[in-house]
Amino acid sequence: MRARAALLQLYRLGVLLAVAWLIRAHHLRLRVEGDRPVRVEEVAGWFTNAAGLQLDLTARGGFHVLDKAGAELGYLIRTLPHADRTIGYCGITDTLVALDLNGRVLGFKIRHSEDTKTHVGDVMADRHFRKTFNQMTWDQVAGMDLKQAGVEGVSGATMTSLAVAEGIVHRFRVAQGELRPQPVRWGTRDIGLAAVLAFALWLSFAKAEGRERWRRWFQWLVIGYVGFLNGDLLAQSLFAGWAKSGIAWRMAPGLVLFAAAAVLVPWATRRPLYCQQLCPHGALQEVVTRFAPGRWRWTVPASLDRALRWLPGALLFGVLFVVMLPLDFDLASLEPFDAYVIRSAGVATILVAVVGLGAAMFVPKAYCKYGCPTGALLEFVRARGVEDKFGRRDWVAGLLLLAGLAMHWQHAAFFQLIFGTAV
Ligand code: SF4
Numbered sequence: 001m002r003a004r005a006a007l008l009q010l011y012r013l014g015v016l017l018a019v020a021w022l023i024r025a026h027h028l029r030l031r032v033e034g035d036r037p038v039r040v041e042e043v044a045g046w047f048t049n050a051a052g053l054q055l056d057l058t059a060r061g062g063f064h065v066l067d068k069a070g071a072e073l074g075y076l077i078r079t080l081p082h083a084d085r086t087i088g089y090c091g092i093t094d095t096l097v098a099l100d101l102n103g104r105v106l107g108f109k110i111r112h113s114e115d116t117k118t119h120v121g122d123v124m125a126d127r128h129f130r131k132t133f134n135q136m137t138w139d140q141v142a143g144m145d146l147k148q149a150g151v152e153g154v155s156g157a158t159m160t161s162l163a164v165a166e167g168i169v170h171r172f173r174v175a176q177g178e179l180r181p182q183p184v185r186w187g188t189r190d191i192g193l194a195a196v197l198a199f200a201l202w203l204s205f206a207k208a209e210g211r212e213r214w215r216r217w218f219q220w221l222v223i224g225y226v227g228f229l230n231g232d233l234l235a236q237s238l239f240a241g242w243a244k245s246g247i248a249w250r251m252a253p254g255l256v257l258f259a260a261a262a263v264l265v266p267w268a269t270r271r272p273l274y275c276q277q278l279c280p281h282g283a284l285q286e287v288v289t290r291f292a293p294g295r296w297r298w299t300v301p302a303s304l305d306r307a308l309r310w311l312p313g314a315l316l317f318g319v320l321f322v323v324m325l326p327l328d329f330d331l332a333s334l335e336p337f338d339a340y341v342i343r344s345a346g347v348a349t350i351l352v353a354v355v356g357l358g359a360a361m362f363v364p365k366a367y368c369k370y371g372c373p374t375g376a377l378l379e380f381v382r383a384r385g386v387e388d389k390f391g392r393r394d395w396v397a398g399l400l401l402l403a404g405l406a407m408h409w410q411h412a413a414f415f416q417l418i419f420g421t422a423v
Contacts, residue, residue: 083167190254227280231341266382312376
């Protein structure tokens, strides 16, 4: 029994991590390949035996150039989309840079440009300019000051050529910045969140006597400090952003600690730490229910209750579609949590918050039960003791992972099916 429960918990955490990894890998691929996937023929000038390109999923985000036998010949990076703000005369330029096995630049070439065609032609015709970065290492390119280095650009196409050079330096710098260890910044906000988390842990694990009284005071602190003052609520938009771009543990260690505890404490101990103690919207719903007249209380019919309980899970599928395709949809508008940051809150998120709080006057924690994808996600990983069995949630989570895999491997087909156009 114990072994089965432990395996189930491993399965749940595994599914969660696999989905997060999938989103990360998918977005790295979209970022690196952009709208014009790099083809192996484009590198033939540098690597005559090149037979394939293998995407590098590290922070460098380029391609390993391989021969037929799979041996590495060199490395390739593309300046777009990272350098999409570097505009020359009238448009952006997409440049390929090749490096040899020692990490030294072999050369660069323009693969596509929205700049004036004649300027682009002038740039590529200038042999001297084309050798600007030759034999330089990654660090040397990233640390280069074009002005100091006397790079003046190509006569007659100065802006286009300088934009190409700047784009290359920027592209190397972005990856180097990601590779270089950055200090973790612990601010007062992070310390405050850690203190709130410590108190919530005490409330969750302390003996019952007197705990409820403390909890009611604590709820006001959570609503006021975590919610309205900091706006540090866990949400699908936050999780999706971290899955896509990496966890912001250097910039917001307090929030990362919060999120880690929200997932790992229920996973290991069965206690729904975040939903029970730390979520400002959960706390506010409880307050609204306490103040609402008892005669307003409504019991949801069993059939409606069963049907509505599918909604949070269905929303998780929706989130996955938005993230993987990717659709131009603001995930923050799906949940009420952004409404706590009043100055920047959108109409949709405020509407979801108000409707959820209104519903709490009739059905306690109605939004938590029938509308919250973040709550569903945290509930999915929560342990349920030695009697725990593989249930409906686990099947749905498995399906979610399969859907993610399908969208990753068959991205172009999905895109075509939904939008009717090629990626
Ligand atoms: S279910 Fe959602 S709204 Fe409710 S407490 Fe949990 S995270 Fe907050």
